[in-house]
Amino acid sequence: MLPVFGDVEAAAERLRGVTVMTPLLESAALNARHDARLLFKAEPLQVTGSFKMRGAYNRISQLSDDEKARGVVAFSSGNHAQGVAAAARLFGVRAVIAMPADTPAIKLDAVKAMGAEVIAFDRFRDDRMAVVRPQTEAGMVLVPPFDDPAIIAGQGTVGLELLAQARTIDAVPDIVLVPCGGGGLTAGVALAAGALAPEAEVWAVEPEGFDDTRRSLAAGHIVANDPDARSLCDAILTPSPGAITFAINRVRLAGVVTVSDADALAAMREIARHLKLITEPGGAVACAALAAPELDVRGKTVAVVLSGGNVDPALLARTLATNA
Structure with missing residues (x-):
């Protein structure tokens, strides 16, 4: 059985006092750069350092x-x-x-x-x-990582919080960008957005070479990634979408954007510089998608989920030391 928005609301009650309501951050510099109002959901500040x-x-x-x-x-x-x-x-x-x-x-x-x-x-x-x-x-x-109704409902509380926080600052997202591995977070956020901001477009963001959701949507059925594909975005590398997540995402997503490892690392630097927040490569891909040619964010309000910050210290040091 597919989860529904009521399951997300029930999950929020169970999580009360267990997880934290992570902040919704904004940067004038990033807003100016992209000519948009950008709202960043800071899940690296969640218990255990990610939305999981x-x-x-x-x-x-x-x-x-x-x-x-x-x-x-x-x-x-x-x-x-x-x-x-x-x-x-x-x-x-x-x-x-x-x-x-x-x-x-x-x-x-x-x-x-x-x-x-x-x-x-x-x-x-x-x-x-x-x-x-x-x-x-x-x-x-x-306890599967994504393809389970209770897992999806729990991840959907990210979207529930994000949209409630946006309302308090008189913001209604036109676009919501969500990192995507197996699709549990994307599906959960899409359920929340469908109930609370039905006009918002929810876009999944995947690493290059691991665009199984994008290709599955195009094919109309689940397809797998090339087993020889590699990426630095370890947090969101999965063989293929889940049956439950795909059933939700194929109906609710506006589209899928893919970004390179270089894009993800550049986004990590921008997030650290302007939001003062540490992210891991997979956790930063939604920020990297702001510059994707498939999207036109100019003049829009865009919610960006930063999904995790459990980055290898050596990789973080190399990334922040790079000026490119």
């Missing part, structure tokens, strides 16, 4: 006592892993997380520090469902 705690907590909070006793298992490139680990710890639930071997150490260390057990796998060669099958067969409950 929202969906993970919403899912785990609805487990039965028996399911909680059996523990939870997940697979993640890092941000969902941290969300699951943090939510599981709050409920006293055992968590096992399968994480790619190339996960930035900052994410891996954070997951372990929260008490979760980690299994390493190759994100480009291994079937992640096969990696966690021993745990699910043993009775642990799978």
Whole structure:
């Protein structure tokens, strides 16, 4: 069953006092540069450093006592892993997380520090469902990263908050730009926008080479990424859209923009310079999309979701030291 806006509202109630209402930031310099009013939703300031705690907590909070006793298992490139680990710890639930071997150490260390057990796998060669099958067969409950109604509803609280905050400053977004991996955040925000700002266009933003949602929408069915594709945007690299997320996004999205790694790194610099905020490459792609030829943001109000800030310190240092 597909989630609806009422599920997003219910998730917001469950998350009350658990997650924080991250600020909506604005920069006069960036507004002038793009000739638009830009509103940045700062999810790097969320619990665990990304939006992922929202969906993970919403899912785990609805487990039965028996399911909680059996523990939870997940697979993640890092941000969902941290969300699951943090939510599981709050409920006293055992968590096992399968994480790619190339996960930035900052994410891996954070997951372990929260008490979760980690299994390493190759994100480009291994079937992640096969990696966690021993745990699910043993009775642990799978908490998927995006293709789950409760996960999507939890992520949708980003959009719920964003639009409520925009109203307090007399702003109604014409466009909402959302980073897209498997499509859970995009689908959740689209549900919120459909109810609260139906005239707003919701656009997904993907890294070059990982434009599976864009190509799936064009084909009319789910297509996968090339297994040889590579990107620095580790937080949003998924093999293909989910069945549930695609069913929502194919109806509700205005379109999809793709950006390069260089674009994402440049956006990280702009965000640090003008918003004083640290983002990771995948978390900055929606900002990078402001200059995309597919979009004309001039004279419009544009909401930009900055989805996470768990960036490798060495990559951050190199990025900020570059003037290009």
